[in-house]
Amino acid sequence: MLRRMTERGREEEHRTATPLELFFDLCFVVAVAQAGRQLVHALAEGHPGHGIPGYLMVFFAIWWAWVNFSWFSSAYDTDDALYRVVTLVQIAGVLVLAAGVPRAFSASDFTMVWLGYAVMRLALVSQWLRAAHAATGPERRTALRYAIGVSLCQVGWLGLVVLPGPARPWVFIAMALLEMAVPVCAELGRPTAWHPHHISERYGLFTIIVLGETVAAATTAVQSAADEHEALGELLPIAAGGLLIIFAAFWIYFAVPIHLHLASNRQAFVWGYGHYLVFCSAAAIGAGIEVAVEESVGKARIPTIAASAAVTVPAALFMFTVWLIHSRHHKRGPAQQLVLPVSALTTLACTFAGTWAVLAAGLVGAATVAVGVTLMARQGEGEGREGEGEGPRDAPTDAAY
Known part of the structure; x- marks a missing residue:
């Protein structure tokens, strides 16, 4: 009691x-x-x-x-x-x-x-x-x-x-x-x-829940627009691109064991406070997808470029913030360090792709994951060759994001 x-x-x-x-x-x-x-x-x-x-x-x-x-x-x-x-x-x-x-x-x-x-x-x-x-x-x-x-x-x-x-x-x-x-x-x-492991898990779980809310909001928007306007040709690229962005956001965030970095209050404050932008941008991605859907069927009073920016800006902010406070602590070499910043800039550039902006941003997210996985695999192979003849070694914990 x-x-x-x-x-x-x-x-x-x-x-x-x-x-x-x-x-x-x-x-x-x-x-x-x-x-x-x-x-x-x-x-x-x-x-x-x-x-x-x-x-x-x-x-x-x-x-x-x-x-x-x-x-x-x-x-x-x-x-x-x-x-x-x-x-x-x-x-x-x-x-x-x-x-x-x-x-x-x-x-x-x-x-x-x-x-x-x-x-x-x-x-x-x-x-x-x-x-x-x-x-x-x-x-x-x-x-x-x-x-x-x-x-x-x-x-x-x-x-x-x-x-x-x-x-x-x-x-x-x-x-x-x-x-x-x-x-x-x-x-x-x-x-x-x-507790470092506990607090990193708590932040990770809330990230999942926010991304889940983004999926739900985007799905509802696409469903209602399709029911009212039967504009599947305009909606499918937005739905596919939005889903790719959300999947990439999940993969990028959980690519590193961040609890290993949280050793002191100084590190924890920067990491914890920085998550305001991580959570805020993750939730805004879903809102942006809804705006893009409404614009595609003529319900929004804004130009296409503004609707595209509603998706690409929070997506780019999510990528850059995750790199800045979260994943850069587990990177090795300039190639790995540049993956997320370059992807964030490329995502912003997708704003000017017109009606294909959301799909283009989703493809950038998928490419970011693919490049990160490839770099991590090469790093693991290199460390494996270096460790030949030295006995068992721990698997690398660093990720390429």
């Missing part, structure tokens, strides 16, 4: 995600889907200046709440009754936030978004206070810094509700920076005992 909330060991073996954490992730995707849907409407209506900033703001709230729970649970998951109840309260908060996303986009009314975010954050504060109650010395001070910092930031977010519209983007920028400074300041004296 109730256990003492003490830190779990960073060297603990067989540490994997729990069913509660998976349920938590699944409920968060509801909010991701809402944000993506609103982005589709804004882009299809030709309002990127309104839709993109709104998407980035709402997605930050979703992502940051997920990040805070994931790192806390990696260090302090007791899995007792109280811990489960508080986690379910956080899930209720994200559902309230998801319900408020349409009003945040259409009317710049962040009241419900703020309320849902407050439920999630105050539940997290109670977890940190519980950890502080069970701890002593530097560990206790770290937990209290988290509780105080999160509480103060939640008050600061009220600016999105009470201040006039022109001030809200500045409030968002300031509060986002302050939010990300809380973990950095809280762990200066003593870092929490997050």
Whole structure:
């Protein structure tokens, strides 16, 4: 029923995600889907200046709440009754936030978004206070810094509700920076005992769920467009290209054992914070495919090049960000280092391929995977020849992406 909330060991073996954490992730995707849907409407209506900033703001709230729970649970998951109840309260908060996303986009009314975010954050504060109650010395001070910092930031977010519209983007920028400074300041004296393998698995699982939501959104868009317009000739290249992009995104992300890189807070902060762009772009790919489908059947009020950019820009951003924070740490030589940056630029160039842009970007993604696999195989063969006569060697863990 109730256990003492003490830190779990960073060297603990067989540490994997729990069913509660998976349920938590699944409920968060509801909010991701809402944000993506609103982005589709804004882009299809030709309002990127309104839709993109709104998407980035709402997605930050979703992502940051997920990040805070994931790192806390990696260090302090007791899995007792109280811990489960508080986690379910956080899930209720994200559902309230998801319900408020349409009003945040259409009317710049962040009241419900703020309320849902407050439920999630105050539940997290109670977890940190519980950890502080069970701890002593530097560990206790770290937990209290988290509780105080999160509480103060939640008050600061009220600016999105009470201040006039022109001030809200500045409030968002300031509060986002302050939010990300809380973990950095809280762990200066003593870092929490997050688990490298566990946290890398958590990020990987959320990547899978976001890509799955992208597949679902794109499939629904193609199905509805085909039913209404019977335009299979225009839709099939988009469907094929979109599927190739998503498959390539999955392959590229999971090509490296990233937990081997997460040895300190410095590495973990850069890697963890950088995933805002990874998750954000992965979800936006699905929204972009929906926009491309709507444009192909005449439902979107934008030119073809704008619809193409809705797919190619997030796809290129995903490739480059994954390389920058994730896979470049496992590369050897300039050939492997250049694969993803060059692929990202080539994907951007596909924007100008007209109605074939999505398919062209998908083929670039497939070629990226093929080149990466080939380079990795050659590296393995070279290391195998070098190791002849030296006895057994471990298989290479580096990937070419």
